[in-house]
Amino acid sequence: MASCQQQQQRPPPPRPRPQQPRRHPSLLLLLIITTRLPLLLRPMLLLLLLRPGPCGSVAETRQCVYYNGSLGWDGEAAVASELCDGERDKRQHCYATWRNSSGTVRLERRGCWLDDFNCYDRTECVETTENPMVFFCCCNGDFCNGNFKYQPSFQLPIEDSKKPPEPSQLGNVLLYTMVPLLGVSLLLLLAFWLYRHHGLPYAHHEVPTQEDVEAAPASPLLGLKPLQLLELQARGRFGCVYRAQLPGQEVAVKVFPPEHKASWQNEVAMFTAAGMKHENLLQFLAAERRGTGLDFEFWIITLFQHKGSVGDYLKGNVVTWSELCHIAETMARGLSFLHEEGPDLKPAIAHRDFKSKNVLLKSDLTACVADLGLAVKFEPGKPPGDMHGQVGTRRYMAPEVLEGAINFQRDAFLRIDMYAVGLVMWELVSRCTVADGPVGDYRMPFEDEAGQHPSLEDMQEVVVNKKQRPALRDCWRKHPGLSQLCETVEECWDHDAEARLSAGCVVERVCHARRVAEASGVATTTTSTTSSTSSSSSSSAGDATITIMVPSASPPNPELLPGAARESSL
Incomplete structure (x- = not known):
């Protein structure tokens, strides 16, 4: 099909308000540079800035044709208008998505679209991608998405405009004189800005090319449009989520x-290694490069976990004994899956940055291991890659x-991960409600010993020289299950x-500790009524929730407990 165009009749839009021309950012930058130039050069630069050029007003989009596929395809009845409201410093566009099955066009959605550089300078809604799964187009101007087209070889038409008059000889002299000078000035300003804000990162890192995305697998998700960023969730050393x-x-x-x-390449390589599918590993969906020229980014797309990380969850929530065991068990299962070689050529992988921030929680508090940017895999007969030792989070x-x-060696890196597992389990135990006594506020590992922002020297003094570890409270060891977990942490x-x-x-x-708590006869129950037979109880303010501790009549025989001879099984 050379083109597919669906036109909808709509009432004429209200008369648009006069549009204010936008200031071109390059002109503002040149004016700033002008103030830094010698006095003799300023008039020549101002003459250059006043020359006629393409920097005119930019058409603004205030209203778009609106359509929702859930309303059905019923002509004008399904068409409405939408007022585009957004951030004042962002552009607004109109968009349309549709499908084409055997020559039949089925409209999906139309409406307003947030600032997207792919939509700039487009007055018509045209899809130019070869054979997309979902057709998508965007444009500038009120109700410009009323008509949409599919033209694979379409080239945006050049708007007819009158050629500016031929510059005078003096104008040519100014142009050829000022352009090199302005170019050098811009480069100097850019270098200074990079030095002040980023420590000249481009001087130490190779600028990626198109070959960088070859590590990312082809994924049908990449053909689904649109994908729109909604909210910043976290910011780390290597990027934002x-x-x-x-x-x-x-x-x-x-x-x-x-x-x-x-880091992006390494994480994509880990997620796409053979056999990397597990319920306790964050599900990878796709990876791609976004942007053109020098303005681009690298993306990794995964499932979104609404509960956030273990660290963030523990800051605002306490956990029951059952929740503690479930989180700890599934977290350890995810790391065990990473550490072990699989039957389908899955390599052993060391995480190298394991912490509570890198363990995410699903809606049922099932843990899944995330953030493999520093991970290293061990394949038989192959070098493991970057083996820089001192990486990770200092704490x-x-x-x-x-x-x-x-x-x-492989085992050495796996044991480094296990040290961090002990710290994360300590965080979980410290926020568990099953112990006798109040639950303290959330504390990061070594926060009491080294502060909130310890240096490498601080951690060396505490961990290496003094051999200190986060404190294990005495009341934790009085509970049969927590006592087992404390030994595991140590x-x-x-x-x-x-x-x-x-x-x-x-x-x-962890499974053994759960069974010990059940077999010991000490159980926690939540009820809405008080009990006079409990040996200890605690009620939460505002309701009548009571935690009942029921002691058993006689202590169990340790030899009859599952996993009693635990040392022989290790």
């Missing part, structure tokens, strides 16, 4: 700037990492790396 919207699905988009393309660095004394963060537990062993320990 946004909540974004696909048709019918919320996703998370991790955005990497160009200088951190190595979660193992003693051997802080000392810089790492054995660059064996995970052991100073001797070879004495630490494996991730698979932590899974068994």
